[in-house]
Amino acid sequence: MGVRKYPKELKARAIRVCQDSDRPVKEIAAQLGIGYETLRSWVRRAEAEGIEAEAGLAGTDAARVAELEAENAELKRINEILRLASSFFASEIDQTRRWS
Structure with missing residues (x-):
C-alpha cells in the first residue's frame, strides 16, 4: 500500500x-x-x-463551523430515527389493511 x-x-x-x-x-x-x-x-x-x-478561519468562524458540524450530526441522528419510525408505522398500517 x-x-x-x-x-x-x-x-x-x-x-x-x-x-x-x-x-x-x-x-x-x-x-x-x-x-x-x-x-x-x-x-x-x-x-x-x-x-x-x-x-x-478566524477563531469565531472556527467555533461556528464546529457548532454547525455538531448540529448537522444531531440532525442526521434525528432523521435516522424518523426514517425508522416511518418505516415501522407504514408496515403496521399495511398489516391492518390486510386483515380488514
Missing part, C-alpha cells in the same frame, strides 16, 4: 474536529474517510507542537 496524500484543508479540519470534539478519534477518522492511525498521528503531532489547527 502506498503513501496517500491528503489535502492540507482536510488535515487541518480533521485535527480541529478532534481537538474540539469529545468523540473518539476512530469515529471521526471513519466519518472523514481517513485511516485511524493517520489521524491519530496528526493530532498527536499538532498537540506536541502546540499548533492550533485552522483552515484559514
